[in-house]
Amino acid sequence: MFPDSMTVRLRLQRIRVVGVGADETERLEVTVKDLRSVVKCPWCGFKPTKVHDVRRVRISDLPVLGARTTLIWLRRRFSCDNCGERHLEDHPAFEGKMTRRLARAIVKDARQLSITEIARRYGFSWSTVMALVKNWSERVASHRRKKRCRVLLVDETSLRRRHRYVTVLLNAETGESLGVVEHRSAKALQGFLVKQGHRWLKGVEVVVTDGSEAYRAAIRTPLGLASHVVDRFHAVRWFAAGLIEVRRRIQRIGDHGERPAFEPSIFRSRFLQITRLDHLSDDHYVHLIDVLSKDPELWHAWHLVQML
DSSP: OOOOOOOOOOOOTTEEEEEEEEEOSSEEEEEEEESOSOOOOTTTOOOOOOEEEEEEEEEEEEEETTEEEEEEEEEEEEEOTTTOOEEEOOOTTEETTEEHHHHHHHHHHTTTSOHHHHHHHHTOOHHHHHHHHHHHHHHHHHHHHHSOOSEEEEEEEEEETTTEEEEEEEETTTOOEEEEEESSOHHHHHHHHHHTOHHHHHTOOEEEEOSOHHHHHHHHTTTTTSEEEEOHHHHHHHHHHHHHHHHHHHHEESOTTSOOEEOHHHHHTHHHHTSOGGGSOHHHHHHHHHHHTTOHHHHHHHHHHHHO
8 A cells, every 4th residue: 555645735925845754634743934034134244154053933824624733943043144143034825823714714803793703713723812812903094194184073982881991093984993092081082183193183074973062072183174074863862852842832721730631633643743754655655744744843943854
């Protein structure tokens, strides 16, 4: 019988497979080295040819046919003949203790899976996966902030409802997230904006926020030339609250101090009054118009909400 033989193709640029250390069902170890014969000295730019020593570095890679793959990188340390300094070689395919393609796969999985599940799948600790995802997100956010943002959206959200609030900044034209600022204070938001630099701030033409006084104070100085717009959601909610106040005042009949009594037609149509016009059926529309036409003030308040 002939012994089993295999050819390993890692599909990594500038990498040569030296040998296979372990080839098992659940584990694969491949020894690799860089194809370059010399590496430029980072201190003086000279190209030394003298190898001081070789270190074996374990690099985690994507699984091959379900087997957890580890690359044993024969990393050389050169001794420069020009300046006498020693330096280790680097490789663009490796990032820390893993390959870049494995790092990209982990970041991609983080969109769907929890950090604990990813750590269990690839055999890393929770802190290692979390640090990688956080570093990658900061890198992506930094790249997005280099682009011009003409319309900036600022809004708050809660990571833990009623306990921990943050401010989220978005590019309205691309929908990309530009950053998340802790808390919802003017100082935190203003500090984030100042860090982006004068050139980035100059490109912002419109800022959309809610009616928060803290946000208004935060953008007053760094984005003083931009137009400040209140988002439609909060504007509609304020007008709807005004409509409700008008309806509550008009529907009440009888003298104050007595048990309140309500006008039946106005009270029963209260939910129809705050419904969008295009969501009303024909019968509901006819009924609502008949109720509103009896009071000009209520009609005017309802008309303002529908215009928004």
